[in-house]
Amino acid sequence: MTGVLRRLLLIVGLPAALIVTWYAASANSENFYAPPLRQILAAFADTWTPERLRADVLPSLARLGAGYLLAGLIGIAAGVAIGASPRLRAAAEPVLEFFRAVPPPVLVPVIMLFAGIGNGMKVIVIVSGCVWPVLLNTVEGVRSTDSVLSDTTRAYGITGVARLRHLLLPAASPRIVAGLRQALSIAIILMVISEMFAASNGLGFTIVQFQRSFAIPEMWSGIILLGLLGFGLSELFRLAEHFALAWYHGLRDAQRRS
Amino acid sequence: MTAAGAGVARVRPAGRALLGLSGLAGLLVLVELLPRAGIVSDRSLPPTSRILAALADEAATAAFWVAVGDTLTAWAIGLAVAVAAGVAVGVLIGAVPVLRAVTASTVEFLRPIPSVALIPLAVLLYGSDLGSTLLLVVYAAFWQVLVQVLYGVADVDPVAEETARSFRFTAAARIRYVLWPTALPYVFTGVRLAASVALVLAVTAELVIGAPGLGAVIAVAQTSGAIPTMYALIVVTGLIGVAINLAARRAERHFLAWHQSVRGEVAA
Amino acid sequence: MRRFITGMTVLALVGAGAGCGSSEDTGAAPAGGVDQVKVGVIPIVDVAPIYLGQKQGFFGNRKIELTMESGQGGAAIVPGVVSGQFQFGFSNITSLLLAQTKNVPVKMVSNGVASTGEAGKDFGGVVVRKDSPITKAADLAGKKIAVNTLKNIGDTTVRESVRKAGGDPSTISFVEMPFPNMPAAVEAGQVDAAWVVEPSLSAVTAAGGRVVAWNYVDAAPNLTVAAYFASTKLIADKPDLVKRFTEAMNESLAYASAHPEEVREILGSYTKIDPKVRASLTLPKWPVEINKPSVETLSKLGAQDGIFGGATPDLDKILP
Numbered sequence: 001m002t003g004v005l006r007r008l009l010l011i012v013g014l015p016a017a018l019i020v021t022w023y024a025a026s027a028n029s030e031n032f033y034a035p036p037l038r039q040i041l042a043a044f045a046d047t048w049t050p051e052r053l054r055a056d057v058l059p060s061l062a063r064l065g066a067g068y069l070l071a072g073l074i075g076i077a078a079g080v081a082i083g084a085s086p087r088l089r090a091a092a093e094p095v096l097e098f099f100r101a102v103p104p105p106v107l108v109p110v111i112m113l114f115a116g117i118g119n120g121m122k123v124i125v126i127v128s129g130c131v132w133p134v135l136l137n138t139v140e141g142v143r144s145t146d147s148v149l150s151d152t153t154r155a156y157g158i159t160g161v162a163r164l165r166h167l168l169l170p171a172a173s174p175r176i177v178a179g180l181r182q183a184l185s186i187a188i189i190l191m192v193i194s195e196m197f198a199a200s201n202g203l204g205f206t207i208v209q210f211q212r213s214f215a216i217p218e219m220w221s222g223i224i225l226l227g228l229l230g231f232g233l234s235e236l237f238r239l240a241e242h243f244a245l246a247w248y249h250g251l252r253d254a255q256r257r258s
Numbered sequence: 259m260t261a262a263g264a265g266v267a268r269v270r271p272a273g274r275a276l277l278g279l280s281g282l283a284g285l286l287v288l289v290e291l292l293p294r295a296g297i298v299s300d301r302s303l304p305p306t307s308r309i310l311a312a313l314a315d316e317a318a319t320a321a322f323w324v325a326v327g328d329t330l331t332a333w334a335i336g337l338a339v340a341v342a343a344g345v346a347v348g349v350l351i352g353a354v355p356v357l358r359a360v361t362a363s364t365v366e367f368l369r370p371i372p373s374v375a376l377i378p379l380a381v382l383l384y385g386s387d388l389g390s391t392l393l394l395v396v397y398a399a400f401w402q403v404l405v406q407v408l409y410g411v412a413d414v415d416p417v418a419e420e421t422a423r424s425f426r427f428t429a430a431a432r433i434r435y436v437l438w439p440t441a442l443p444y445v446f447t448g449v450r451l452a453a454s455v456a457l458v459l460a461v462t463a464e465l466v467i468g469a470p471g472l473g474a475v476i477a478v479a480q481t482s483g484a485i486p487t488m489y490a491l492i493v494v495t496g497l498i499g500v501a502i503n504l505a506a507r508r509a510e511r512h513f514l515a516w517h518q519s520v521r522g523e524v525a526a
Numbered sequence: 527m528r529r530f531i532t533g534m535t536v537l538a539l540v541g542a543g544a545g546c547g548s549s550e551d552t553g554a555a556p557a558g559g560v561d562q563v564k565v566g567v568i569p570i571v572d573v574a575p576i577y578l579g580q581k582q583g584f585f586g587n588r589k590i591e592l593t594m595e596s597g598q599g600g601a602a603i604v605p606g607v608v609s610g611q612f613q614f615g616f617s618n619i620t621s622l623l624l625a626q627t628k629n630v631p632v633k634m635v636s637n638g639v640a641s642t643g644e645a646g647k648d649f650g651g652v653v654v655r656k657d658s659p660i661t662k663a664a665d666l667a668g669k670k671i672a673v674n675t676l677k678n679i680g681d682t683t684v685r686e687s688v689r690k691a692g693g694d695p696s697t698i699s700f701v702e703m704p705f706p707n708m709p710a711a712v713e714a715g716q717v718d719a720a721w722v723v724e725p726s727l728s729a730v731t732a733a734g735g736r737v738v739a740w741n742y743v744d745a746a747p748n749l750t751v752a753a754y755f756a757s758t759k760l761i762a763d764k765p766d767l768v769k770r771f772t773e774a775m776n777e778s779l780a781y782a783s784a785h786p787e788e789v790r791e792i793l794g795s796y797t798k799i800d801p802k803v804r805a806s807l808t809l810p811k812w813p814v815e816i817n818k819p820s821v822e823t824l825s826k827l828g829a830q831d832g833i834f835g836g837a838t839p840d841l842d843k844i845l846p
Contacts, residue, residue, distance in 0.1 A: 010359040015367065032608050032630055033382050090277035094500050095285050100454050101499015103462040106476055106492055109707045113302050117701060117716050133451060140447055178409040178444070182402065182451065189372035198672075198703045207375060212621075213677065213835070214604070214628035223375050227367040234366040301733065302710035381602040382609040386566070386595040467602045468566075468595050478569045478596070480706050483725045484798035488706075 035217045040224070043217035048225055052206075057225075060191055060203040063119055067126025068187045072180055075131045079138020079176075080168055089139065100132050104193045117198035125194035130183035137179030141172025170247075177241050184237055188230050203229070304486045313490035322475070326494065329460055329471035332388055333502075336395030337456040341449055343396075344403025349441070351404075352411030353433060365404070373398040373459055377466055391463040391471070398459045399452035406451070410444025411437060443514060450506045454499055461495055560589045561767050565754075566603035566615040569596040569797055571649065571724050572639040572752060573616055574789045575812050577796055579778025588770040596796070607632060607757050614771060618752040619824050620679035620833065626844040627837035631758040634846045635768055636775035638752035640811045641742035649810040650723035652684055652739040653730045655712050660719060663739035667693030669718035672711055676702045679751065680721045682827045683741040690744050695831075709733065724807045725799045745827065746820035753816060772846070779812040818845065 023037045048057075082089045099107075108125055115121040145168060153167050169176075192204030199205040207222035286306045293300035300308075316322045351357045373394040380390040414437055422436045464473025472495060479488040563585075567573045573594075579585060580592045595612060604625060606612040616638055617625075625632055642648045652671065654660045660669065666688050673680035685695035701717055708720035709730045721741060722730055731737065742749045754775055761768050782789050786809055793804050818841075825839045 007359075011363040014360050014364050018364065031382075033379070033605055086274075087277060090274040091281040093281070093503070094278040095281045097454070097500045097503040098282070098285070098496035101457050101496045101502070102492055103458045103465065103473070103495065105462050105465055106480075106488075106495075109480075109704060110303070110492075112703070112707055112716075113298055113710055113714075116714075117703065117711065132454075136447060136451065140443070144443070174409070174413060175447075178406065181409075182405055185369045185401065192372045192375065198701050200676075200699075200701065204372075209677065212675065213833075214625050214630050215835075216628075223371055226375065227371050230369060230371070231363065231367045234369075299710055299713055301729070377602065381605045381611065384611070386564075386602060386606065386611070474596065478796070479798045480704065481569050482798040482800075483706050483729050483803070484800060485706065487798050 032214075033216055035220070039217040040220045043215075044221035044224060047218050047221050056201050056206050057203050057229075059119075059201050060195065061229075063122045063194070063202070064126065064187055064191045067123045067190070068130060068184065070123065071127045071131040071183055071187065072134055074127065075134025075179065075183070076138050076176060078131075079135045080142055080172070082135070083139040083142025083172070084168065096132075096135070099128070104129050104190060105196070108194065108197050112197065121198070122191075122194035122202075126187050126190045129190035129193075130186040133182035133186065134176065134179040137175040137182075138172055141175030142168050144175075145171040173245060177245055181234070181237060181241070184233055185230055188226065188233070192226070301485065304489060308486045309489045309493060312484075312486035313493060316487060316490055316494075325470065325472050325475045326498075328388075328469075329457075329464065329473070330498070332391040332395060332460045332464075332469070332471060333453075333456050335388075336392050336460065337399055337449075337453055339392070340396045340399035340452055340456065341403050344400050344448065344452070345407055345445060348404045348407025349411065349433065349437070352408050352441075353429075353437060358408070365401075369401045369405075373462075377463075380463070381467055386468045388469060390467050391460055391469045394463045395456045395459045399456040402452040402455050403445070403448040406444045406448025407441055410441030410448075413444065414440045446506075446510045446514060450503065450510070453502050453506055457495070457499055457502060560591050561770075562593070563590050563614065563767070563771065564593045564595055564606075564612045566606050566612040567594050567596050568603075568616065571793060571797070571799075571807070572810060574792055574809075575778040575782035576616075576754075576775065578782050578785075578788060578792045579774055581792065582778070582781060584774045584777045584781070585771075588774050590767070590770055590774060594796070604630065604632065607755065610757065610759070613760055613767070614754050614756050616752060616754055618679045619750060619821055620682060620828055622753065622755060622844055623821075623825050623828055623839040624678075624834060626839045626841075627834045632755045633758055633761055633844055634753040634755045634816065635761070636754045636772045636846070637750060637779060637812070637814060637816045638754055640751055640813050640817065641749040642808070642811050643743060643748040645740040645743045646737075647808055648740045648743050649727065649808045650721065650740075650742055651727060651737040652687065652719050652721050652741060653708075653712060653727065653735045653737050654719045655715070656734040656736065658718070658736070660738055661736075663687045663691035663744070664693040666698060666719055666739065667695065668697040670699050670701055672701050672703050672708050672717040672720035674702070674705050674721075676700055677831075677833045679824065680741075682824070682831050682833060683745040683749075684721050684739065685831055686827055687739040687741045687744040691739070709735070724809075725803050728803050728807045746817075746823040748811070748813070748817050749820045749824070750813075750817040751810070776814045779814050782812045816845065821845065 019037070026034065026036045027038065029036050082092055104125060107128060108121075111124050111128065112121055115124050149167060149171070153163055158166065191202070192207065195202040195204030196208055203222065203226065207219055207226070210216075210219040210222060289303070289309070290306040292298050293303050293305045304312075351361055376394060376397060377390075380393045384390040384393065418436050418440075419432070422432045427435065460471065461473040461476070463469055464471035465477050466473075468474050468477065472491060476488060476491045476495075479485075479491060565576065567576065576592070576594070580594075585592045595606070603612065603615040603617060604621070607615040608631060614635065615632075618638075622632065622634065641650075652663070652666065660666060666684070671681075671684060673684065681698075681700045684700075685698065688695045688698065703711060703717075705722055705726045708717075708722050708726055711717050712720045712730065712735060713733070719738065720730075727737075742751060754771075756768055756771075789809060790804050793799055794801065799807070821841060825841060828834050829838055
């Protein structure tokens with residue numbers, strides 16, 4: 001019981017302190033763009049009603065989920081292929097780096113040319129941004145596979161799928177997880193950017209509309225909701241990671257105990 | 259897969275460059291053919307040749323080089339600040355478990371807040387000067403470094419850590435000889451990710467806010483309907499990204515020569 | 527973490543200081559008595575007079591040294607003006623009316639740009655593909671139309687076009703996308719029609735597209751489309767600077783109206799519009815006076831379309 005309480009205190013402590021500071025410091029704010037937190041919180045309650053959540057947040061989450069999953073799959077698959085083949089890596093890297101350096105707001109119009117203006121376009125925008133951390137980390141993870149293990153498997157004639165399943169993926173998995181984690185917050189950012197174009201619903205769309213119509217407390221409440229969403233998703237991620245990497249943490253613990 | 263497996267096939271540096279160039283050449287040919295074959299309208303995506311012609315026109319103007327300089331300045335300053343802060347905060351938080359527990363929720367809350375949502379705040383504080391761009395660049399790049407550093411610190415081999423402790427290494431020595439070498443590969447991935455995120459954000463900020471730089475020129479080309487020029491500028495952004503990555507790789511190879519991921523490829 | 531604390535501190539300072547920091551930028555009597563003035567603009571045809579006026583020395587004569595700050599769209603202009611980072615800004619009328627309903631402390635100081643008022647010869651209109659079955663404004667009812675910004679001057683005037691032609695504007699679905707993307711979207715059939723302005727309008731008609739509605743012309747005679755504005759703080763603190771800016775701006779507007787060839791030439795200095803298009807595109811009008819009845823019309827249309835969220839703009843507070 002005390003363990004749970006302690007954990008709760010750790011999670012809530014610092015944010016609470018910061019919120020109190022913000023509340024006090026902004027209480028008398030007359031700046032139009034930095035309204036008192038009191039107003040923002042009031043706007044939060046008025047703005048994010050269950051209907052609003054269903055109408056704007058759900059579609060966003062659906063696109064986010066689809067884009068994130070796709071990016072994960074593509075990133076890991078391409079990452080394993082590229083990481084395992086120096087030749088492929090040399091050929092693909094400049095092109096990949098090239099696209100990675102193009103800012104999403106200028107990439108979106110180009111994607112619109114090919115993918116239209118529907119949900120598909122928004123999912124592709126999300127994929128185009130958050131595939132990189134997964135891809136890069138997978139490549140690095142595969143590259144740093146222990147050479148003794150690698151030679152051993154080869155000596156035993158373990159190849160193809162078995163090699164992938166028992167050597168490369170496990171070896172790369174801590175890096176892959178780090179990449180997936182980074183991709184998650186990038187996916188949220190891209191979700192917002194994709195909804196700045198040709199959208200008619202969504203969390204990002206709503207925030208931009210608030211900003212444009214000078215509904216500043218509402219805009220801040222949307223940004224807070226984005227933060228909460230990110231926090232919620234990252235907690236989910238932590239749970240998933242806990243199960244997926246149980247062997248890795250177990251190994252570390254075992255090493256610690258011995 | 260086996261023939262080209264890690265640590266077996268080695269590609270000479272010259273070969274690497276050639277392969278990389280062939281990849282880029284393939285892209286150029288594709289963009290030349292798509293509009294010519296009528297798959298996309300050439301008014302929306304002009305063929306490579308026209309983009310390159312527009313690029314040559316741009317490169318002949320002084321304003322273009324000033325814009326490139328502005329963007330690179332914002333990128334370099336922003337990245338340096340983000341990396342320094344990210345590594346310092348990451349090592350501190352990572353090395354002290356209590357700090358990590360206390361800050362975890364706040365970090366996870368702040369990280370996904372898109373830099374683009376901070377544009378009004380940036381303009382409020384700095385107008386359309388370099389400061390606006392820097393705020394957005396640092397905010398976005400900082401998290402990239404921080405998260406990698408945190409993972410790197412968590413990856414420290416417990417046996418090495420215990421050994422260091424039993425040899426009564428000081429905290430500073432443990433950080434220097436145990437924690438830092440383990441975290442360094444992660445730090446480098448973080449820096450590489452941050453380097454490109456910083457470039458993306460620098461251009462985005464210039465594009466939306468109008469701070470001087472390549473992004474502002476792209477905005478002008480866009481609103482003027484000068485499509486080939488717009489693509490030419492996007493190409494420049496992409497090329498800068500490639501150059502940044504090459505430089506980061508070179509630095510990584512230099513500093514991580516001892517590490518597994520590099521060891522397989524240097525001596526050849 | 528540290529960033530957050532700095533960020534919060536900064537935010538707190540902004541809140542507590544409420545404009546203290548900004549007064550330094552608009553600070554009194556800079557060296558030589560010349561005022562350094564930053565103007566937030568969008569790099570489009572509409573703002574040609576201010577560039578032309580700068581070149582002609584209309585601002586320099588009045589001891590104003592101009593710097594133009596131009597970004598994509600207007601996302602940064604209003605916050606920049608309110609915080610004092612920019613002294614003046616350029617914005618369309620509907621956005622300014624919207625700002626007024628939310629009590630954003632800004633006020634117009636001079637005219638910006640106006641419609642030509644002539645159907646067939648305006649600088650913005652609703653276009654369709656060559657082979658589209660849509661031939662007149664009434665046909666737009668029930669269709670999907672692209673506008674650059676939702677709930678703004680584009681959709682509210684397009685609705686009025688359709689309404690006046692006898693169509694039902696409530697059945698139109700508007701989609702937001704940047705002007706330069708519209709020609710491709712219309713051609714590919716992603717949208718049925720698009721509201722475009724120059725130079726995209728020239729691009730569409732050159733490719734065979736047809737204009738089916740002149741929404742600015744339909745909305746009101748000689749519609750004022752945009753204006754220059756300042757923060758109420760600047761207007762109260764430095765009435766003399768605002769007066770000189772307005773005078774210089776008025777002289778620039780008049781000069782631009784009288785010298786269209788010089789306008790086409792100056793476009794080459796701050797835009798990248800193709801020289802051929804630059805020579806042939808339709809220029810807007812730059813009258814010195816804001817057409818108040820047309821602003822009232824925009825206010826009425828906006829209220830009718832729910833753009834102001836139920837509020838009614840107080841025109842006395844936003845008009846100069």
